[in-house]
Amino acid sequence: MSAKRSILCAIAFAAAAVASAAPLPATIKIGVVETLTGDNSAYGISIRKGIELAAEEINASKLLGSSQLALVVADDKADKQEGISVFTKLINDEKVSAIIGPTLSGTAFAADPVAQKAGVPVLGTSTTAVGITAMGDFIFRDSLPQAAVIPGTLAAVIAKYKPQKAALLFQADQEYSKSEADVFKASLAKLNIQLVATESYSKGDSDFRTQLQKLFSKKPDILVLCSLVGEAIPVLQQAREIGITVPIVGGNGFNSPNVIKNAKEAAEGLIVGSSWFIDSVVPKSKAFVEAFRKKYGGDPDQFASQGYSGLFIVANAIKGSGSADRTAIRDALGKVKGLDTTLGSFSFDENRDPVCQSVPLTVKDGKYVLFQ
Amino acid sequence: MSLLEVRDLEVRYGSIEAVRGLSFSVEAGAIVAVIGANGAGKSSTLLALSGLVRASSGSIAFGGRDIAALRPDRIVRAGLVQVPEGRAILAPLTVAENIELGAWTRRDAAAEVAKDEERVYALFPRLAERRLQLAGSLSGGEQQMLAIGRALMAAPKLLLLDEPSMGLAPMLVSAIFETIAEIRRSGTTILLVEQNARQALRIADSGLVLAHGRLFKRGPSEELLADPAIVEAFLGKA
Amino acid sequence: MDLSLLADPVFLAQNLVDGLSRGALYGVYAMGFTLIFGVLDILNLAHAATFMWCAFVGWLIMAAGGAPLPLGLVAAMIAGAAIALMLEFVAFRPLRREGADKLSSMISSIGASLIMVSVAEAVFGVQTRRFPNSVLNPKPFFIGGAGGVRISRAQILILAASVLLMVALGLFIRKSRMGKAIRAVAASQKAARLLGIDVNSVIVVTFLVGGALAGAAGILVALLTNNIVPGMGNQIELRGLAVVILGGMGNIEGAVVGGFLLGLVETLTIAYVPGGSDIKDAIAFLILFIILLVKPNGIMGRGKADRA
């Protein structure tokens, strides 16, 4: 099944594999640094589940021959100092071959340089901020930056609704939401849609009625919401509560089964753009969702999928390089092209950023479907 | 049997021994004055009786029952009530509320309590005038009246008074002593700690003289007032 | 100022409704906090965690257990009282002795809070929990037709509850026998002891009442925002502190008035000041600064003498 395909893909790395003759060690340690406690742990826990599932599959399928991947999981607590401390520990004490993480871009900016300096490849599976991969040639990510998703989503919306005016709500003190909002603003301007009002809230807010009311009073044709998963649900519900019926375009935070599950009818008609969604027809993805449900008894989200694919990407790079050497893995990662993942066909560009599909989705009858 | 029997009482604060092996008793219906120099252990003794500091050893029998290990509120409930040095009135509460709270431990009928309330206001007409005033706004003398009145509301069998005359104008000092005598006439036993030793002994039946945490001398008031050694050391020239 | 909006009376009325209900939420939270401070002079930084746990208990009973709203409210208040009682025994009473720094209790409450939030995370996870519509129909009423002022059932509930709780607590503290004992302990523990008041049990009652208020706040906030997460305490803690200070530490009515004030100011800032939503957090504290410069004991503070 899925492992077979991976092996097929790995043929692309055959040349590199031949070049290094030394056999892989019996266990290869991969560091997993995620936010596992605190407000932001929803992402970290989800990613970790995806990665652990991937590790099981990789080890069971003997993707790396007799070598086994051993995960060393650590909690970065969404704290910069802790991130640095954990990275150092994994690199110096645990001698990991590569690190997947950290969860938040802010932590990545602090911790990734540690790995860069030590020459340990890092693969971010949820860091989307501008400048992450610019920190060095050991830093990769498989999470699509917002600029790669949003223009496509908006284009699809324009095609259907022909909006003239848009209003925007985002979280002012959150780096992810802020940069997503910036990309939305730029894209709207490029597409000649007038941004009639922008409002923000801050961490800790749970009552957004006033902001929404004010946005609503400007009579926009579409409403753009940039929230993280936690706030996405109440924002949606309150928007519907005060009677906003115009199409709502959500940022990445709205692409979660949780949103549908909790916001219920308020989520109907919501439009999001994403590299992955639960009903994705990509074959790898179907198998992943099935395996995930079986192991954890719930639906995976985009972060689990990106984490799952992340470990496969790393494993394939190890296989490709035929070595657990950090630099060799880095070199092999740089050569990943057209790898079959849950995110579809996956490549890294020359800046070590991901190249993969992104599709506009909408919520219909409690499910994400392709938006047309 | 005496109302209060103290045996070998010791009180320590860390390395300091404030009371060392003190024994005395108080008979029901009496006024007993406790006099002595500063640091002789008078206040410490009272605090130990009320359970506000724990005796490190010794026994305190009140009405035949050992109260040395009881919580302060239980001791009040048993009928041993203290008016502390510095009065400790509840400044942000009104006079009436202070008086009312004095009866906190009483479980008898509300009518009884109300009767006692009237008795206290009769004893201290100044307080009656100021019922709704905040206690913190009273003058020093009025606060002392309030503290005593409030203690009476608990229907004490034994009333401990710690320096009731401290900081009061001479006119008020004699008034307070008169009040104390009157309280005794109504049947309450009183243990009185005073720096104003001469006046205290005058209204007391007997006296205890403390020095360095020990009992230095005890006896009927007249005897102590006449004892040249006591006069020399504690009373000064009349 | 956004003048086009200023001219719209419905928008203004809407903001007043939203601001007052937001403020009511701050007020209910702050009431319990200020009560405990008034009596013990201690900042109970585990109050927010208590509040959060009560929201979860209410959610468990109503969403998962299917209990009706009044039962959920009662359960949350009982849970709050129970948690506060536990805090008193574990975090505060051991430190209530001579030589203990007042701030030590604060540290101890931080420790307790850390444990409570972590346990909630471990038990419930950090995903948002929500009430089903069966608990409280989320469909708002519109006063004056479809384009009129919207007021939700949760808003009505929280406005009513805040005033009711304020009056009830005020009466309890001022008139009841136990209320007077609480004030006595607040004024002087030594004096209260000499009156035969069992100070520890009065403090226990204080914690029970304060905890129950945290419980009420937890469930009401949960209903209003329909967003129950282990981190929800952080969200209200800072505002709660500001409200308590605005109203004067230990002043119960002050807490509610301060809550309303902060809620209104925040809402009106968002509504009428251009870019207001960006600065609303700072505005709250700027106002706090200004008020404290003029009245260093808060708007209704009259110093320690009239506390609790």
Next chain:
Amino acid sequence: MKIAPWAVAAVVVAADAYLCVKNPQDLDRLLINAMLALSAFATLHARLLSLASAGFAAIGAYASAIFTIKLGLPVYLSIPAAVLACAAVALVIGLPVLRLKDVYLAICTLGFGEIVRVSIILLPGLTGGATGANLSTGFAYEAMKKTQAWSLALALAFLCYLFWSASRSKTGRALRAIRENPEAAETMGIDVVAYKNMAFLASACIAGLAGAFYAHSIGSLDNGDFKFNRAVDILGYAVFGGSGQWFGPILGAGFLTALPILLRDGLGSSIGFLKDFAQLPNILNGLALMLVIVFAPGGIAALFVRRGERRATGPAKAMKLDALDVLAFAAVGSAARDSAARGLSAGGPGTFLSLSGVGRSFGGVLALSELSFDMEEGRIYGLIGPNGAGKTTLINLVSGLLPPSAGKIEWLGREIQGRKAHRIARSGIARTYQNIQLFGEMSVLENVVVGHHARIRSGLLAAWLRLPSMLREEAEARREALGLLGRLGLSGLAGMEAAKLSYGDQRRVEIARALALQPRLLLLDEPAAGMNEIETAALGDFIVDLKRHGVAILVVEHHMDLIMAACDEIVVLNFGRKIAQGSPAAVSRDETVLEAYLGRE
């Protein structure tokens, strides 16, 4: 429960050393936290419950980042520049905010942190806004990284030295006095407001320094780095470690930084059931925090203090004033005259102290009105009257604790009404209190040495340099203070904690402390309260003796024996008005006085 403090400290230090050897990155974290803890200590120690450290750290961090990235300043310049920026902000916000008390100050300074955070978000051009500032791509970063740990350690060590030396000087003593009792400190000639401002400024600078180091250690900043929780954490380090001693916060930071790391490393997260229980280290962390604070409720540093200093060196001697060494005592009197001549010789003859038309009201109620009387040098004045007559108010007015609402107070020819209490104290007026106001947790000797505050010239700089002149002055002050205690029969108690003394002994210490100011005028508010007749009489003799050595005295007392025996002149107040003035004999026969105060036998 007895805990050996050195063992606790050793465990903390060993744990931290182990961590830093194992993971050098944790050294930065530890040192920065220790520095932040010191910044919290600086305010806490001056009785300011400030939570501004996180806000100042944010300013320091961003300022140094901006100076480095935008202005291209080298790191060794950008960090000091950032500290200066913090100092500037502290000066501006300190003025209004420091008037607030306790929790009000705490919440207000929390608010300050919140305003700083929002400002960071609102200034994206400067700070990167919500997306944060990133130094890691800046050129300074790598250079800084190499030098980080040792420069940080050096800076912290230097700060420790400053705190250590300051704590053993008049500055440290003044701050301890303020911590214990700001009002009494003020009337001992300590400029409380200035010291509080200084403490706030120092705290801001240290926090800024820590923040700047943080910026260069982490390499990236965002607005979440110094939020509310951080502010509380920082205060936690200081309280947990103990705010009484400068090394407490460092131990506290050491403990509280190491604990979560040790728990994390000790438990791992890949073992068995812990795999899905990532919260366990946090839970144990909280539990440990509570347990330790229960055993060391005054903080770790308090464990050290309880032992040495506060032991009585001998039993209190009875007040034997007849054994007063008159010759030695004369030194006090002459010194008093010297100090008077030094500072305030401007006054013409006859205007020693003069009150004219002095009044004071509280919320509309007149406590004193239209009070006029003069005092002459070297005489004893008694002030008597019923409770609430305004006697203590008068003492508060003369000593500067309250400004009069009307009238004029002239002292040595200058009007002093409305002047700050510490200046009045320095000009030669000392006082005692009706409710004793000692510095309770300080030793008896230290209490008295506080009285030398104004006369010790060596300031903070001298303390930091440990100049011999400063050491000499300190030794001299202690010697004099011991002498004074000896004369009051208190030398056996010099090492005792003042609060542990009996009431009467505390009164004597208070008098000794007031005399240490070498006053020309001594205001005594009910000095004999809590004394028996014998002691009261001895006190009377003592007062008369003081007069003989050139100190004028105004004494409020209800003990009429003392008043009649000691006073040269008596002023009688009733309901805030003077109802009589004259010799003891005259006053005791005065009908109005008998009516209002003395009563008739």
